[in-house]
Amino acid sequence: MPVARLGGERGLMADALAGPVHAVTFDLDNTLWDLAGVIELAEQRTDEWLSRHYPDVASRHDASTLRQLRSAIAERQPELGHDVTALRREGLRAAGRECGYAGTALEALVEGAFEAFIQGRHEVRLYDETIPLLDWLGCYVPLGAITNGNADVRRLSLSGHFDFTVSAMEIGASKPSHLVFEAAAGRAEVARGSIVHVGDNCECDVVGAAQAGMQAVWIPYAGEDWPEDLHMPEHARVRSLSELTRILAPHLPSQARRRQS
Numbered sequence: 001m002p003v004a005r006l007g008g009e010r011g012l013m014a015d016a017l018a019g020p021v022h023a024v025t026f027d028l029d030n031t032l033w034d035l036a037g038v039i040e041l042a043e044q045r046t047d048e049w050l051s052r053h054y055p056d057v058a059s060r061h062d063a064s065t066l067r068q069l070r071s072a073i074a075e076r077q078p079e080l081g082h083d084v085t086a087l088r089r090e091g092l093r094a095a096g097r098e099c100g101y102a103g104t105a106l107e108a109l110v111e112g113a114f115e116a117f118i119q120g121r122h123e124v125r126l127y128d129e130t131i132p133l134l135d136w137l138g139c140y141v142p143l144g145a146i147t148n149g150n151a152d153v154r155r156l157s158l159s160g161h162f163d164f165t166v167s168a169m170e171i172g173a174s175k176p177s178h179l180v181f182e183a184a185a186g187r188a189e190v191a192r193g194s195i196v197h198v199g200d201n202c203e204c205d206v207v208g209a210a211q212a213g214m215q216a217v218w219i220p221y222a223g224e225d226w227p228e229d230l231h232m233p234e235h236a237r238v239r240s241l242s243e244l245t246r247i248l249a250p251h252l253p254s255q256a257r258r259r260q261s
C-alpha cells in the first residue's frame, strides 16, 4: 500500500501513512531499546563466569577468540547463520572441547556460560517512550515483535504488550526474508497492507516489510541517510517513537479493542 508522498527523497519517503492500520509489528534491538554496549557487556559476563567456573577455558578464550570460533563455525555450518543462540552455544562447545571437556561436563559449561551471556544481553535500556507507546497502541491493534536476534520479550517483562512474536531462529530465515514477514502476517490475521512494520534497519526492516506488502516505517535514530546502493521502497520515516505515535494515530480503528491500561 503506498504511503502519502511528499515528493521528497526520490519520491519514496513520506512522513505519513496512507492506509488503515490493523496491526503493528516492531523490530526490537535499537528500535524499542538502545543496544549500545549491551552485547559487549553480556560477553564480559560470559568471560567472568568462565573465569570463575572454568579458568582453564577462560585462560585460552576471551570474547574475541570466541567470536573467531563462531565465525569459523558459521562458515562450516551456514544453516546456523539464522540462529544466533545455536551459534553462540556451538562456539562455547568448541572452546570447551579444546580444553578436554566432553559429555555432560561440556554441556554444563555451555549452558552456564550461555546463561551468563543471555542475562547480560537483556540488560537493555528501554527508550522512555517505549512502554507508553505499547500501552496505548495495544488498546487499538494487535502488536507483534519480529527479531533476527535472541532478545526475548518475556525476559524483559514485555510479553504482556505483544500479541505475537516471530524470531529468525524459529523461522529458519532472517529479515529481510519474506518468510519472516509472512509468518508475522499469519499471526496478525489481518491483510498485509494494513500491517505497519517499524524498525531501525533500512534493509532488514524497511525493504523486508515493503517487499512483503506491509507498510514500512524507518527510524534512523542516528540521523543516517538511506544507503545509495540500496533500493528504496516506499516507506514513512520518523525520528522517534513519539513521532511514530503521531503518524499512526489517524489510521487506527476508531474503537479501542481493550481498555487503556
Ligand SMILES: [Mg+2]
Residues within 6 Å of the ligand: 027, 028, 029, 030, 031, 199, 200, 201
Ligand atoms: Mg534493530
